[in-house]
Amino acid sequence: MTLLILGLALWWAAHLFKRVAPEARARMGNAGKGIAAVAILASVVLMYLGYGAARPEADVWWERNPALVGINNLLMVFAVYLYAVSGTRAALARRIRHPQLTAVKVWALAHLLVNGDLPSLVLFGGLLAWAVVSVIVINRAEPNWVPPAAKPGAEWKAIVGTVIVTVVIMLIHNWLGYQPWG
Numbered sequence: 001m002t003l004l005i006l007g008l009a010l011w012w013a014a015h016l017f018k019r020v021a022p023e024a025r026a027r028m029g030n031a032g033k034g035i036a037a038v039a040i041l042a043s044v045v046l047m048y049l050g051y052g053a054a055r056p057e058a059d060v061w062w063e064r065n066p067a068l069v070g071i072n073n074l075l076m077v078f079a080v081y082l083y084a085v086s087g088t089r090a091a092l093a094r095r096i097r098h099p100q101l102t103a104v105k106v107w108a109l110a111h112l113l114v115n116g117d118l119p120s121l122v123l124f125g126g127l128l129a130w131a132v133v134s135v136i137v138i139n140r141a142e143p144n145w146v147p148p149a150a151k152p153g154a155e156w157k158a159i160v161g162t163v164i165v166t167v168v169i170m171l172i173h174n175w176l177g178y179q180p181w182g
Contacts, residue, residue, distance in 0.1 A: 084157075
């Protein structure tokens with residue numbers, strides 16, 4: 001569990017550093033981007049290793065059931081779509097200020113529905129809390145938001161990207177031993 005918590009802490013620190021300490025981040029220049037990227041990659045490795053090692057069967061509060069797995073899968077498709085619209089500037093990206101962070105919130109909630117064990121609560125709950133805090137911090141630092149301009153064909157790109165990425169995510173989950181289909 002220690003590696004999992006360290007990974008979460010490093011994730012939070014790497015992502016929020018530029019918002020919490022903008023002067024220090026600015027002094028780092030372009031090197032700061034590389035440091036942040038390495039810290040984020042290290043945090044993902046720590047979270048993966050920590051989550052895999054911390055699977056105590058005694059700390060399970062609820063089990064998976066077919067209804068929750070179905071809801072999880074629908075929420076995951078929506079989360080992937082939210083992430084896709086931010087890159088394509090589809091219509092939804094012009095209505096939601098933080099589509100990527102909203103995608104993380106939906107993703108975390110979906111995973112909490114089907115994983116009622118302590119390591120899952122720490123991992124997915126920690127990332128859900130990070131996304132909520134990030135939205136608050138960004139909105140306070142940059143209160144004025146101008147929606148992005150529309151791009152021709154953005155909706156179709158987002159839909160096609162969502163289908164492809166969802167299939168890849170499900171195959172990777174299956175390969176890692178986590179059955180995403182219920």
